[in-house]
Amino acid sequence: MAVTLLLDSPGTGSVAVQQSPLAELCACLHVFDEPGHHPASAGWVARAHAELDTALLATAAVWAPLWGAFRARYLLPLSAGSRRTLDDELREVAGLPIGDFVAMTAQALIGKNDTELGPRLGDDVLHRLRLISSSRMEIGARLRADPEGVRGELLDFLAAFAAAAFDAEWPALRRELERDGALRERELRRKGAMVLADFPTASVAGSATGSATGSATGASPGRLRLVFDKLYNATARVDDHRPCLLVPTVHGRPHFVIKHYPGYPVVIQYSADGTTTPTLETARRRLAALQDPTRLRLCYAILRNPVATAELATQLGMTAPQVSRHLRRLREAQLVHTHRRGSVVYYQLDADAIERLGPDLLSVLYR
Incomplete structure (x- = not known):
């Protein structure tokens, strides 16, 4: 199984490195919820536990499904551009069309790239959530009843958690991410979009030529096909109108995350220290x-x-x-x-x- 990215010719400039404090904040929250799988972050987890009050800890547990193994798409950059602060990124989530917010949240709760999920949650979605866990079903029910209220509560929590346990950590994290980003940008200038093939889980499947293979994927002649080893199948296009953003992470290691929600940039979040998961x-x-x-x-x-x-x-x-x-x-x-x-x-x-x-x-x- 694999995620296949269809790219125009390697020199199009449709791939960019982008630092994201929101993505790193949510990597921290993921580590906080699943510390056993992230021993390198044990020190930060211990400090966070010591600094957070019980109410914030309880709220973090309620929202945890949104930054689990399948995290909500809006917790990674929603658009390409110059460096943003955490407040900038939270405002972008606040301005997300409410239908997209609902569908992205439902995807995270179910843990699937389900393109059939629409802006309104039906009984079938709540039934699926009930079969997964009562806590996810509860979030789903609240989301259906008051999506704007759910978004407001989530953004308030993210801001409060950042103030209590992330903001002081961010300057050091940013320096590490900047070092990695500079190296990745240098390789991007040298190789163009082919820099994506450097990720250990990636392989070049060749270019579509307009043959049966090309028509099956919807690829135009000369388009490069990069295949990433994942535990599900998906195909997404990358071009000048829909770029691929490379987002380094410190606390997200060793995960390799690919997000390809329709209408938004493809995002690849990778370990800044080069730590990778085997295929x-x-x-x-x-x-x-x-x-x-x-x-x-x-x-x-x-x-x-x-x-x-x-x-x-x-x-x-x-x-x-x-x-x-x-x-x-x-x-x-x-x-x-x-x-x-x-x-x-x-x-x-x-x-x-x-x-x-x-x-x-x-x-x-x-x-």
Whole structure:
């Protein structure tokens, strides 16, 4: 499964780096709600808990579905432009057409890119929310009864939370985001839209040519197709009228978020430190490689010291070609290091990759 972005030729200038205090605020709120998956932010979570009063903590828990794994689209930049303050971005949310606000909120509550959700919530939507959780159904019911009131309460909470636990943190975060943004902008000037292919979850699928493939996607001739490994399928166009905004995040690591709500810029939020989640295929290969008992014995044999194939064959009572086939599977799964001395190749287990497999798998599922 994948999200496919259809771009005009790489030099169109339809991709831009954009810093967003609102996006980082909501990354902080996501970390606050799910701290176990974000150990690098543990210090900030501890400080926030110490500084917030119980009423604000309780309110944060009520709104948490809006910045969960599928966060509301309006919590990321709604338009391209010069640097904005948090107040600027909150005003932009306040000016969002109420129908779009309702539909974006419903998407976040359900956790799906459901394009059928309209500006009015029907009984079917509330029924779906009820099946997910009573707290989400309660927000949905309030949203249907008084959407403007819900928006006002949410914006008031975001401003209050920022004042209590984010504003003091923001200057340091901004400097880190600016450093990353400068590097990304330099690459953007050098590569154009092809900078998107640098993300580890991305692959270039070629350009549409007006063939059957082109007509199926609605792509025009010469349009570049970039495919991002995700846990759902979607296709979105990027052009001068609908740019792609690259939004770095500190507290959002290791998530890689793509938002493509119709009529608004495509937004990619990525880790500012370069931390990335492995692809679903990489996680699958690693799990498959470790299912075999013989490969587990090999892992044990090369855990502490590098060992040559011939010696491994002796230790395991196998032929060298048999050992080589199993080592190839471990190498393809990126679970071993190799180095050569003369004509002999030595293998050693990548213990860090094994240790990360649990968190990496969880990150894949969170994506």
